[in-house]
Structure formats: C-alpha cells, structure tokens
Amino acid sequence: MKKVFYIVYLLLFVPALLLQSCDRGDDPGEEIATPAFSLMKDYMVSNNLDIDKILTSPSGAKFVAPPPADADLASFLVKYYMMDIRSAADFAKGHIEGAKNVAFGNILTEAANSNGKPILMICYTGQTACYGTALLRLYGYSEAQALKWGMSGWNSTTAGSWNNNIGNEANGHANWSYSAAPANQVYKDPIINSFSQDGAAILKARVEQVVSEGFKTVKGTDVLNSPSNYFINNYFSDADYSAFGHIADANKILPWVLADNSYLAFDPDTNAKIATYCYTGQTSAVLTACMRVLGYDAYSLTFGMNGLYNSNSAWTSNKWSESVPKNLPLVN
Known part of the structure; x- marks a missing residue:
C-alpha cells in the first residue's frame, strides 16, 4: 500500500512542484521571456561595455x-584610421591627411575597414564625432576616439x-540658478x-538603429x-554645479x-525630453548616445556650458x- 501511495505522490506532486519553479505567464504553457533591456544590460556589464567603459x-x-x-x-597620423563625417564640400576644402570622408549613417560599415587601427572620428566641433565614438565603442571598437573640438x-x-x-x-537669466541639486x-x-x-544581438540592433x-x-x-519641458541632467561635479550655476x-x-x-x-516614461549638458557638448554627446541605445528619449x-x-x-x-585652435596642416 505504501508503494502505491509513493507512486501516486510522485505522479501528482512532483510535476506541480516543477511547474511552480518556472517563471510562467498567464498561459500555463508559456514561460515569461527575460526583458530585452535586462538581457542587454547584463551583456554590457559583463563585457566591459558599461557607461564608464565607454567614457574611458x-x-x-x-x-x-x-x-x-x-x-x-x-x-x-599613422596611429589612427580617420573617419571625417563632415559634408563632402567641407571635406574637400580642407581635411586631415589620410582621413576618409564618411557619412554618419555609414560609420559602422566603414569601421570594418580599420584593420585593427584605433578609429578617430572627426567632425566640426567634436560633438557629433563623440556621439559616433560612443556608438562605435558599444559596437565593439573599444579604442575608437573623437578628435577633441573637431576640426575647429x-x-x-x-x-x-x-x-x-x-x-x-545664461548670464542674468531668470532660469539660471545656484540652488542645491534636487534629490x-x-x-x-x-x-x-x-x-x-541574446544580449549581444539586442545591443547590436540597438546601436544600428541609433546610428x-x-x-x-x-x-x-x-x-x-x-526648463520644465525637459528632464535635465547637469553632468558637473558638486563643486562646478555650485560654482558655475545651472539651469x-x-x-x-x-x-x-x-x-x-x-x-x-533617469525617468524612461517622462513626457519631457531627457537633456544632458556638460562643458563642451562632447561628454553629453557620449552619454546621450548610450542613453538612446538603452531606450531613453535622450538629447x-x-x-x-560654452554655449550657455x-x-x-x-x-x-x-x-x-579663439586661442584654442592649433594651426596643424590641412590637405584638399
């Protein structure tokens, strides 16, 4: 009799226990998939692609x-594979020796031709190039860099x-403040x-879409x-947030x-655009590229601060x- 009892127990209760151990949705025959964001996030953290590894x-x-x-x-000049993403007309007027003129939308395709050299992205001010550099780093070109200040x-x-x-x-503007940062x-x-x-595949597709x-x-x-139309992030140190003031x-x-x-x-559901600012628009460009890959409506x-x-x-x-620019050679 005991033997029959144990057989019935195994048939009835063990399958139920196994079912309870699975993460399932309302349909008992369908498991809940791990959210795509979580898969991508875990992949990025595990593969040196977290935000701090994109900045450095x-x-x-x-x-x-x-x-x-x-x-x-x-x-x-020999160190880098240089991709100049300015217009063809401005590239023709003068560019860095060895640079190749590439449309921004083609940077991922062109990067495959770098043959192991670190990529240097070049634009007018360094801002668009920094945006592209972040995307290249997320795509696997970890040593890609942008020319600081661009051709300027x-x-x-x-x-x-x-x-x-x-x-x-911002000087004297009613919306320029020296108050403490909100919590x-x-x-x-x-x-x-x-x-x-697949976290890697999700990240790849996200980078391609953002490009x-x-x-x-x-x-x-x-x-x-x-300012009320935006979720604003001032990417300054505590000292500079107070000393410079802020929006x-x-x-x-x-x-x-x-x-x-x-x-x-950061609030992913805000109806306001997420606007990040820094000193030159270059760091904020990197962070914005990362945020857009992560799914935020970021700008x-x-x-x-130089513009404000x-x-x-x-x-x-x-x-x-006007003392910042060098007078390095151009070719045309």
Whole structure:
C-alpha cells in the first residue's frame, strides 16, 4: 500500500512542484521571456561595455583625443584610421591627411575597414564625432576616439563652428540658478522591444538603429527658456554645479552606470525630453548616445556650458576661446 501511495505522490506532486519553479505567464504553457533591456544590460556589464567603459576604455583610452603637438603630428597620423563625417564640400576644402570622408549613417560599415587601427572620428566641433565614438565603442571598437573640438581645434581656418556658437544667455537669466541639486529619484527600466533573447544581438540592433537616426540634440537656449519641458541632467561635479550655476531644477546624476543601478535616476516614461549638458557638448554627446541605445528619449545640449555661459568666471578647463585652435596642416 505504501508503494502505491509513493507512486501516486510522485505522479501528482512532483510535476506541480516543477511547474511552480518556472517563471510562467498567464498561459500555463508559456514561460515569461527575460526583458530585452535586462538581457542587454547584463551583456554590457559583463563585457566591459558599461557607461564608464565607454567614457574611458578598459585600456585607459578616453573617448576624445586632443590634436597633437607639431612634433607629434607624424606619429598621430599613422596611429589612427580617420573617419571625417563632415559634408563632402567641407571635406574637400580642407581635411586631415589620410582621413576618409564618411557619412554618419555609414560609420559602422566603414569601421570594418580599420584593420585593427584605433578609429578617430572627426567632425566640426567634436560633438557629433563623440556621439559616433560612443556608438562605435558599444559596437565593439573599444579604442575608437573623437578628435577633441573637431576640426575647429585643428586649424584656425576651420574654427568657425566653435567661434560662432559660444554664448552667454545664461548670464542674468531668470532660469539660471545656484540652488542645491534636487534629490535623485529611482525609476524603472526602459522597455526595449525585441524578439531576441541574446544580449549581444539586442545591443547590436540597438546601436544600428541609433546610428540610423542620427545625432539627437537640443539647443541650450530652448532648454534654458523652458526648463520644465525637459528632464535635465547637469553632468558637473558638486563643486562646478555650485560654482558655475545651472539651469533651474537641473538634476545632477553623476556618475551613472548600469552595474550599480545608478542609471535608474533617469525617468524612461517622462513626457519631457531627457537633456544632458556638460562643458563642451562632447561628454553629453557620449552619454546621450548610450542613453538612446538603452531606450531613453535622450538629447545632447549643443555646445554645453560654452554655449550657455562662456564668460562665467568659474572656468578652469574646457573653455573655448579663439586661442584654442592649433594651426596643424590641412590637405584638399
């Protein structure tokens, strides 16, 4: 009799126990798939693709490379596979020796021709190139860099893109504040639509989509005049947040990474655009590219603090002036 009891027990209760151990949806025959965002996030963290590794590669290479000193020009030119993403007309007027003119939408395809060389992205001001550099790093080109300040920093004859865009509208503006940063909140993960259950494949598809959409930006004057229309993040240190001042009610979410969930300070469901700003618009471009891959409706504030308040007395570095450009050679 005991033997029959045990057989009945095994037939009835063990299968039920096994079913309860599975993560299933309302349909008892269908398991719930792991969210695409979680799969991509885990892949990024495990493969040195977290946000801090995009800003500075595992080997220690920052996302920007400054123009070389005259004595270092020759070694600089042979080091990189250079992709100039400016218009064909401006490229023809003058470019760096050895650079190849590439449309932004083709950067992932062109990167395959780099033959192991680190890629140097070149644009007008460094901002679009930094956006592209972040996407290249997420795509597997971990040593890709952008030319700091773009062609504006290479030669004084190509410096107009920066010279013409410094500004001081924040000086005395009603929406410029010196108050303390608001407390960061905790939100939920963004939702990414994907049928894949492979984190690497999801990331690849996301990067390709973000490249196809182009650089996403907002003007500093628009954000300054209507800050309530944006979820603003000021990417400054505590000291600079206070010393420079900031757009009213700007958050200070820095640093933020995936591994410790500090990225959850961004609201994926806000009806406002997420606008990040820094000193030059270059770091914010990197962060914005990463955020868009992660599924946020993110935008980089063009020209950063230099475009908002270039005359601010708090500057210690990364201030644009007409003395910044070098006079390195151009070819046409």
